Amino acid sequence: MAKMWAGRFSKEVDETVNAFNSSISFDGRMYAQDIRGSIAHATMLGDCGIIPAEDKEKIISGLQGILADLEAGTLLMDPTAEDIHMFVEAELTKRIGDAGKRLHTARSRNDQVALDVRLYLRDEITEIRKLLLSLLKTLTKLAAEHTETIMPGYTHLQRAQPVTLAHHLLAYVWMLLRDDSRLADTAKRMNYCPLGAGALAGTTYPINRKQTASLLGFDAPVANSLDAVSDRDFCVELANALSLLMVHLSRFSEEIILWCSWEFKFIELDDAYATGSSIMPQKKNPDVTELIRGKTGRVIGDLTTLLSMLKGIPLAYNKDMQEDKEAIFDAIDQAKLCIKTFDPMLATMRVNKEKMRAAAAQGFINATDCADYLVKKGLPFRDAYKITGGLVARCIQDGCTLETLPLEVYKEAAPQFDEDVYQAIALETCLNGRISEGGPSAQAVKEQLALANAAIEEIKL
Numbered sequence: 198m199a200k201m202w203a204g205r206f207s208k209e210v211d212e213t214v215n216a217f218n219s220s221i222s223f224d225g226r227m228y229a230q231d232i233r234g235s236i237a238h239a240t241m242l243g244d245c246g247i248i249p250a251e252d253k254e255k256i257i258s259g260l261q262g263i264l265a266d267l268e269a270g271t272l273l274m275d276p277t278a279e280d281i282h283m284f285v286e287a288e289l290t291k292r293i294g295d296a297g298k299r300l301h302t303a304r305s306r307n308d309q310v311a312l313d314v315r316l317y318l319r320d321e322i323t324e325i326r327k328l329l330l331s332l333l334k335t336l337t338k339l340a341a342e343h344t345e346t347i348m349p350g351y352t353h354l355q356r357a358q359p360v361t362l363a364h365h366l367l368a369y370v371w372m373l374l375r376d377d378s379r380l381a382d383t384a385k386r387m388n389y390c391p392l393g394a395g396a397l398a399g400t401t402y403p404i405n406r407k408q409t410a411s412l413l414g415f416d417a418p419v420a421n422s423l424d425a426v427s428d429r430d431f432c433v434e435l436a437n438a439l440s441l442l443m444v445h446l447s448r449f450s451e452e453i454i455l456w457c458s459w460e461f462k463f464i465e466l467d468d469a470y471a472t473g474s475s476i477m478p479q480k481k482n483p484d485v486t487e488l489i490r491g492k493t494g495r496v497i498g499d500l501t502t503l504l505s506m507l508k509g510i511p512l513a514y515n516k517d518m519q520e521d522k523e524a525i526f527d528a529i530d531q532a533k534l535c536i537k538t539f540d541p542m543l544a545t546m547r548v549n550k551e552k553m554r555a556a557a558a559q560g561f562i563n564a565t566d567c568a569d570y571l572v573k574k575g576l577p578f579r580d581a582y583k584i585t586g587g588l589v590a591r592c593i594q595d596g597c598t599l600e601t602l603p604l605e606v607y608k609e610a611a612p613q614f615d616e617d618v619y620q621a622i623a624l625e626t627c628l629n630g631r632i633s634e635g636g637p638s639a640q641a642v643k644e645q646l647a648l649a650n651a652a653i654e655e656i657k658l
């Protein structure tokens with residue numbers, strides 16, 4: 198494709214440089230945003246009397262035609278074009294002649310690309326938030342079904358104290374709600390229009406930046422022309438929000454991987470969301486969750502790419518900034534794929550309540566409650582802790598549990614023990630006694646679930 202900036206040059210650009218420089222293979226995906234931005238720009242140029250009214254009309258209908266043809270697949274992008282902006286402008290001029298050559302008045306590709314990326318990310322943030330909302334609903338639905346499903350809570354991956362599956366799932370609901378608010382926040386902070394900043398120093402034409410900003414749904418124009426073309430903070434913020442979202446999915450994935458191992462067997466994935474082995478006939482592997490764990494590293498890499506790309510470049514535009522797109526697009530693509538797969542995988546998995554309960558019955562997760570029993574009988578907590586520790590050691594030696602340890606043994610350890618200790622250390626008692634706000638008792642979890650549902654209801658897309 199012939200260069201629009203060819204005037205100053207006496208030679209064609211080297212073919213390797215051309216391919217090296219070109220970004221259309223990855224920025225082509227912003228064609229709709231590029232056209233939308235150009236329509237707003239042309240409208241403003243016409244309304245301000247900077248280009249003739251009939252040229253404005255020709256440009257708008259020409260651009261609409263290009264959009265329709267790209268969408269229908271009847272117009273293909275030229276892979277030798279320098280970028281999507283050059284491609285659309287050249288195609289427009291091919292179609293409408295001289296009027297097309299007026300489109301780039303009072304504009305630079307620097308403000309144009311800054312605009313396109315903002316428009317593109319704004320649309321994608323909404324898409325990601327929709328997917329996240331569906332995942333949140335899947336989780337709260339599952340939680341509502343499992344407020345009585347007792348499982349061990351862990352610290353150091355050692356059985357610690359009793360919780361329910363509902364309580365465990367709700368922990369992820371709160372993490373994902375924070376992810377959603379970070380995404381909403383990113384969209385809000387980036388909603389300012391860079392158009393009209395020109396290459397870096399504005400323009401001498403009497404443009405109306407407020408008009409283009411409002412036509413494109415922005416809150417206001419970016420206040421500083423240098424900042425408008427140099428800022429990619431919103432890419433970093435989005436990549437950061439997506440990295441943290443991925444970290445949450447990755448931690449959850451790690452638990453799913455553990456839970457469907459033979460050692461746990463807390464859950465069984467639906468056959469549609471698991472894979473087999475090419476050699477071992479017995480295998481059913483949680484590949485989806487392993488891929489999510491793996492892709493998390495990749496999205497964190499995208500964030501690092503963006504931060505490193507920005508840290509050394511002076512104001513204003515530098516070509517390094519073309520590297521923003523592959524990184525942020527990849528982060529978006531991977532995060533979307535992960536949520537889209539994770540959500541139905543969770544919705545279809547089978548929960549093995551018996552296995553969860555059996556695990557909760559082993560591992561002395563009622564030991565704290567046994568100590569608390571003594572505290573309620575008047576002992577200081579530290580003494581009660583020590584006595585209970587001795588009883589646990591005795592159980593391990595005798596191969597029994599606190600529930601099956603004979604009352605004489607309890608009484609030998611502390612005379613305060615009585616028959617009612619068995620009731621006090623029963624799993625249901627231990628769980629439902631945890632009535633503190635935000636705790637795992639069925640009652641507290643129902644209140645928590647109501648809070649989570651209210652927060653989900655408040656999400657506006």
Ligand code: ARG
Pocket residue numbers: 220224279280306307310514516518519
């Ligand atoms: N393809 C370029 C990018 O993505 C567009 C901006 C080019 N501007 C320039 N001054 N060469 O960053």
